[in-house]
Amino acid sequence: MSMWTSLEPASATVDPGASTRVRLRLRNTGDIVDEYRFEPVGDIAPWTTVEPGTLRLYPGTTGTVELTFAPPRTSDAAAGSNAYAVRITPTEHPEATTVPEGNLTITPFTEVRAELVPPTVKGRFRGRPRLAVDNLGNTKLTASISGSDNGDHLSYDIHPGSVQIEPGRAAFVRATLKPRQIIWFGSKEQRPYSLAVQRSGVKSQSVEGTYVQRGFLPRWLATFLGVFMALAITFVMLWLAYKPQVRSAATEKLQEAGISTLPAPTPSLSVAPSPDPVQESAPPQAQQTPENGGSGGAGGGGAVASPKATKKKATGPLPASGVVLRNVTTKKCADIPGYDKGQPTGPVREFVCDGTSRDNQLWDLEVRGKGGGPEKSDLFQIRNVKDQLCMDLPDYGAKPPRTGVFEFQCDGTTADNQLWWLDSQESGHYWIRNYSSNHLCLDVSGYSTGGDDTPLTIYFCSNTDDQEWDIVHPT
Template identity: 50%
Template sequence: MSMWTSLEPAAITVDPGSVASVRLRVRNTGDTVEEYRLRPVGDAADWTRVEPAVLRLYPGAEGTAQVVFAPPRTPDAVAGPTPFGIRVEPAEHPEIRDVVEGQVSVGPFAELRCELVPLAVRGRWRAKAAVAVDNLGNQPLTVSLSGRENGDALTVEPEPTSVQVAPGRAAFVQLTVRPGAVSWIGGTNKHPFTVSVLRAGVAEPNELRGTYIQPSVLPRWAMVVCSLLVAAALAFVALWFTAAPKVSTSAREKAGQAHKLPDKGEKPPAPPPPSKPPEEKPSEKPSEKPSEEPDGGGDKEEGPKAQTIRSHANGGWYLQANGGSQADGTQIGQSAQWTDDQFGRNQWWTIHHYPEDNTVALESGSAPGSVVQLKENTNEVELWKADPEQLKSGQLPPQQKWRLVDAGDGRTRIVNMRNQECLTDTQNDKGALSWKCSDGPNDVQDWKIAEGP
C-alpha cells in the first residue's frame, strides 16, 4: 500500500484577520479502497482547517482538499514565516501515514495601548506615577517616553526613557514628578502635565495627560494657630513689664540678739546637752489599704483588632471595599481620603493570623465574614463571602489567603498564596491588583498596617 501527496503552492502569505488557502492533492496508489483523514499540525494548527477533513478514494483515484489559513488579529499569530503541516493518515493502513509540510507567512500589524496610572498624583515635594504600555500587535515594539512640563512649574522624569515590548506583553515605566518650587503657604495647587509615548516608526506620539496636586507644607489652620500664639506671647510680655511684681520680706533682726564672735585663741563654749525628747505614745496600727491591683474584672481585648491598610504611594492611600458594598465580587480599591463610617467602615480590616502556616485573611469591616481574594483566573482583587468554619480554622482556599512580609522601614508586603504576587495599589477607580513583587522598596506594593488613620 502507498499514496502520493502534493501541496499547491507550498508557501503562502496571509494578513492577520484575512483568509488564504492552498490545495492539497492526495492519490491512492494502492489496490484497495482507502479513507484518508486530514488534520493540521504545527504552530499554525490553531487557526488552520482542512476542507474536507476526510477523502475516500478508489485505487488509482485522486482527491483534493483545501487548506484554509485564518490567522486572528491578535498577538497569538506572530508576524513572519511559520511552518505548517497536514497529517494524511489512511484508515486501513495507518502505518503509512505522512505529513505534508509547507510554510505560511503572517503579515505584521502594530497596535499600542498606553495608560497613565494614576491620572492624579499628590505630594508636597514630589510624586510617583507609572505608564502602562501594552503591545496588542504581533511584532515587538520599541517605545520612547518623554515628559512635557507646564512651563517651569513641574519636571516629569520617566525611568527608563525607552522600552521594548514583546507581542502580547506589557511594560511599566516609572514617572517622577517634581514641582519647580515648594509651596509653603497657600492651600493646594494643581499643575497639569503631559507624557508623550512615541512608537518607533510613527511620527505622532500618544499623549497622556495627568494632574499633579501639590498641597502646601503649612496648612491655613496652622498659620492661624501660629498667629494666635504669637499674639498671646506678645500680650503676656507686655503685661509682665507693665505690672512687674515687687518682692519684699518681713524678716528683721531682733534687738539685743547680736552675737559676739570669740576672740582669737578663745575656745567657743560647749553647746548645751540636747534635751530628752518626750516619750511617744505607741500609735495605733494603721489600717491596711485595700489592694489597688486589678482583679481581672476589667475589659480584656480578645481576637484581632480592626485596622487600616495604607500604601506608601502619594501620602498613603487607604485600601477599601469600593462603595461600602457587601456583595460578592465587590472590587477592592483604594482612596486618598479617609471616609471612616461614610460607607459602613469599608476602610477597616480585621486581620486573622494563622500561625500554623504563617498566613492571614483580610476581613472587611463593612461586610463581616467577607474576605479579600483574587478573582478566578485573573489578578483582580475582590471581596467574597468566606466559609465561617474555614475563616476560623484557616483552611481557606489559596486565593483567600495572604502572607505578610516585612519590607523594612515600617513597610509590609501582602503576598497572595495562589500566585505569590504582591497586592499592588493602582490608585484609581479600577481597583487593586496583584502584581509580580519588585526588588527593593516600591511605594505601590509597600503597605502600612495601623489601628487608625
Template identity: 70%
Template sequence: MSIWTSLEPASTTVDPGSTATVRLRLRNTGDVVDEYRCVPVGDLSPYVTVEPPTIRLFPGTTGTVDLTFAPPRTPDAVAGPNPYGVQVIPTEHPEATTVPEGNVTITPFSEIRAELVPHTVKGCFRGRPKLAIDNLGNTKLTASVNGSENGDQLSYEVHPANVQIEPGRAAFVRATLRPRQIIWFGRKQDRPYKLAIQRSGTKPLNVDGTYVQRGFLPRWLATLFAVFMAIAIVFIMAWFTHKPTVATAAQPKVEEAGAIATPTPTPSLPPPAASVAPPT
C-alpha cells in the first residue's frame, strides 16, 4: 500500500441544518509522486463536501483534506449514528485504493405541521373535519389529539386519539363535532373550536377551526310558520268573541200560512120566501 490515512476525529456529531468538519490526513508511503482522489461513500455522501477533492503528494509527505458534513433540516437526515466512508483512489496505483471509515451522529429534531381540512365545517347536528398531521422531523412522532373550546357548546369524538408517524410521513385524524344544543329556528351561529396535538414534554400545538351550526328549519319556513300561527290565533279569537244574531222567519210564515188556510165566513142569505098562490 502506497498511502496511509487517518480521520480526525473518527466520530463527530452534527445538528440538522448545521455543519461539522472532519479532517482526513493522507501520507504518500510510496516512492513516486502520486495524486489522490477522495470520494465520499455511504448514506451521508449527498451531504458531504470534500475540499480539495484531489491532492498531490510527494513520497514521504503528508497532506490534509477537509470533509464538511451539512445534513439538511429535513426528515431525510435520519437521527442517530450514521457510518460513512471516504474512498481514496491513487492515480498511479488505483489497485491500492483504501476506504477509511468514520461515524457521524445526527441529532434529533421535532417539527410538525397540522391543518384542518376543511377549516370550516357546517351542519345542523354534527360536523366532520379531518386533521392532517405531517411529521417534518427526523424522529418518529408520538402524540395524542383532543378537542377544546372556550365554552361548553360542543362535544368531540376523535379517531384515532393517538398517532405514531414516521419521519417524512403524514396521518389523518377524523373528528366529529356535535352541538350540545340544537338550533331549531333562527340564524346560524359560528362556534370556534381547537384540536390540540399533545407531545410528551412539549406544549400542545393548537389548530383552530370553525363549526357553523345551522338552524334545523330555514328562516323562510320559520317566518311562514309564524305568520300562519298568527292568522290562526286571530281567527280562533274572532270565532269565540263574535256571536252572530240569527233571525228565524219560520213563525211569520206559519201565521201567514194560517191566514191563507182559514176561510173567511160569508154572510148567509135569507131563505127564499114561500110563493103564495093567488085566490081564485
C-alpha cells in the first residue's frame, strides 16, 4: 500500500437539515509522486461532499481533505447510526485503492401533517370525512385521533382510533359524523368541527372541518305541503257547504211581477174578554136587643168587589201543521239544505220560500208543554214534515248566542233544548224563543243581511235585527 489515512473524528453526529464536517488525512508512503481521487460511498453518499475532490502528494508528504455531511430534514434521513466510507484511488497505482470508514449518527425529529378529505361534508343524518395523517419525520409515529365541536352538536365514530406510521408513510382514518338532532324542516346548518392528532408528550394537532347538515324535508316541500293542505281543506268545506241552486222558473217570474205565492197573514192573539167588576151586598146583620128594653142600633151592610178577571196569555197559532217559518226581514223561509230529507246534526238554514211538499220547508209546531213557558205560554217543538226531525241545539242545556241550529231526533222534554215558545210583538209578528237557552231568539246569522243558505242561529232578541217571524200556512 502506498498511502496512509486517518479520519478525525471517526464518529460524528448531525441534525437533519444541518451539516457537520470530518477531516480525512492522507500520506503518500510511496516513492513517486501520485494523485489521489476521493469518492464518498454508502447510504449517506448523496449527502456527503469531499473538498478537494483530488489531492496530489509527493512521496512522504501528507494532505488533508474535508468531508461535509448535510442530511436533509426529511424521512429519508433515517435516525440513528449510519456507516459511511470514502474510496481513495491512486492514479499511478489504481490497484492500491483504499476505503476508510466512519460512523455518522443522525438525530431523530418528528413532523406530522394532517388533512381532512374533503374539508366539507354534507348530509342529513351523517357525514363521512377521511383524515390523512402523513409522517414527515424520520422516526415511527404513534398517535390517537379524537373529534370535538362547539356546542356538542355531533357525535364521532373514528376508525381506527390510533395509528402507527413509519417514516415517510401516511395513514387514512375514517370518521363518521352524526348530528345529535335531526333538522326535519328548514334550511341547512353548518356545524364546524375538528379532528385532533394527539402524540405523547406534545401538544395535539387539530384539523378544522365543516359538516353541513341538511333538513330532512326541503323548505320548498314544506311550503308545498302547507299550501296543498290549505287548498284541500278549502275544497272540502266548499263541497260540504254546496247546495244546488234549483229554482222554479214560474216562481221567479211571479216574483219579478211582484206576486208572492205565500201571502203573509198577520197572526193575531185572541184575548179573552175581561168581565166588569160586580158588587155584592153583604148579608144583613141581626139586630141585638138589650135586656132592659134599650133600643138597639142597626148594623150597616157594605158592598164587597169581586176580583178583576185576569187576561189569558195568547198562545198564537199553536199547534200548527204544515206551516212555513218566514223571516220578516229577509223574506226567506226556514229550510233544510237540498230537497230531500235532512240528516241528524244537519244544519237549518234559510232559502227562497217554496211551501210545497217537493221541498223540505214545511214544519209542524207540536205543543209539548201546555202553559209551561213564561207567562203561561205553550212550549212546542218544531218538527220537519219531510224528515220528522226537530230543530235542536248542540248537546243539552243553555247555549250561548250565535249557536247554530240543526236537526236531531225529537225529544220533546225540558231535559233537552228543543222546546220553543212564541213571544208576540206589537208588529203582529213573533219572536221564536228557545226555552233552555235563556230565551234567546231564533235568528238569521249576520245583521239584517241574510241570503240563500244563511245558517239559522240563536241570538239576543231585537226588533231591529232579523228575529221576527211569520207562521204561514201555504195556499
